[in-house]
Amino acid sequence: SATMDTGKLLYITLGDKGALIVQGSHSTLVPTHPITEIDPTGAGDTFCGAVLANILQNKHPVMAAHEAVVISAKMISQIGPKALYSKKPISQPQIDARIRLNNTQIKKISEKLSSLPEVSPFPFVSKVLPPINHPKALDYFFAATVHQFSFWSIHNQKYYQPLIAPLGGVMLKGSDYLWKCFSLALERDVEFCSPNRQASLNLDELKTIMQDDNGNQPMPAIELHLEESHRYGRDMLALNLDPESIIKQSKFSSNPLSAFINILDQIGGYKEDPLRKKSGLLALILNQRPENFLPFQKTDHIDPVIDYHNMRLCLRAGLIDILDEKLNKKLIDRIILSKDEEWAIRYAAYCARQQIVNLSGKPEGAIDWFFFNTRKTCPEMTPPLCESCLIDSVCDHKKEMFQPVIRTTYY
Structure with a gap:
């Protein structure tokens, strides 16, 4: 397996197997998308150009490859570079076919959150954290x-x-x-x-x-x-x-x-x-934090912070729907998922949360803190306390749903 010096990136294209992204000693395989190949000429150049463009837009190196794979697939589905001349933006990685964003629910919950003054950022000051101005x-x-x-x-x-x-x-x-x-x-x-x-x-x-x-x-x-x-x-x-x-x-x-x-x-x-x-x-x-170690600009935005509490609420509130019966049953039964199944759900939750930030007008810090704190009203082991939940009136109440079960260091 390939490795690089710390801080350096290596992209290895693997044809129909996708691309390998090497970040120091860590590597990630990004698969290709099924497509009818018409003309493979320029696929590698398209991938490299798209990766570089995405990195310059501050995309994560792996997400840069996910998006580049989509562009390369469109490129080889036509003769020559015709697909690249389109005035329409090339689509981002698609939501897995087993899952659907519920745009009606996303809109309802966004409007509800927008109206709630309680949905606000947390200052990260508590009894379990270091006191304000701690030297370390x-x-x-x-x-x-x-x-x-x-x-x-x-x-x-x-x-x-x-x-x-x-x-x-x-x-x-x-x-x-x-x-x-x-x-x-x-x-x-x-x-x-x-x-x-x-x-x-x-x-x-x-x-x-x-x-x-x-x-x-x-x-x-x-x-x-x-x-x-x-x-x-x-x-x-x-x-x-x-x-x-x-x-x-x-x-x-x-x-x-x-x-x-x-x-x-x-x-x-x-x-x-x-x-x-x-x-x-x-x-x-x-x-x-009160020390404001890292000031943000007005135009700055944080990617959605997606952990298992976030995904559990996305599933129970109906922000994302599981269309595949086998996957739906695995979630309800709390059975360990494959990496592919977990990624499909997590990426859908990520996209849903992006929309909620955009539609609600609330910052990610406020939305993330709300979603995280639903662990108290919509917990893992006991029935949800719906009457105490701020979004109960617009929730889909899919109480049997559970977050993806997979051992990962990401969240």
Whole structure:
């Protein structure tokens, strides 16, 4: 398998098998789209040109390839470069045929959210997070956000239960438990969140850090968390970066947000996800914290932050419909999905959430916080509390639906 130096990209076209995108030591295969080939001449040049154009528009390297594959497919479906001369914009990657965006529901829920003053950004200040103006807050948020994934366990190839455990005398769930673990580690060792410490962590250290008040280690897939610490720390060291230098570089740019996201596209723990969930979350945190580490311009926008809570609400509220009976049943039964099935649902949820931001007039920080907090009213293990939900009057109430079950470090 191909590898590149940290911070460098390599695109390898594979004909009808698609394209391989290599980001340092990480690689992603982007498949082709079924199409009748008429004239393959220029397919590679079309792909390369489209990739470069998309990267210049601040697309993630993998999403740049997804869109380039669509353009290349249209190119070879006609004789010569005729398809490229079209005045109509070339379409983005299509929603999987097994799934449909429900535009009526998207519009209804967008209008509802637009009318709710409660739907507003969160300042990321709480008892599980470092206090305002903590001297190591940047190190903390960069390192801890890498670990915002997979807070649930599997039994018999099905979703079993979410992470809920006592820490600091309080029962904490999922991301709150993770934030608190890192906060306590930072109290004991002010350099714990530095790239150097993350790069050199060992499994025993991490297990100790993740222990609950009873001495148990409840974090699922902890080996993946160790790998993410190493990817993050080692890429930062290889690029001679630290959180403060990244913020400085970003602020000196004409577009701080784009510069920031583009740097994260080179760093392990962030660069791997084509939809940039953790990158977007980190950008929102650094912008919305009272310290305003990362100022945004008025025209800036964050990609939708799509995690399993977001996807569960998209499915239950009817923002996306599953047309395939087998896939629908797997979701209801909470059975582990394939990567292809998970991507189909997640990309559809991403597109639905993009529309909601555009139609509601609310910023991504507000929409993301609302969707994330539906974990309280529309949880995993108990019946939804519909009467307490702000969008109950426009929800489709597909209460049996569940998020894609797949072990990933993306969310």
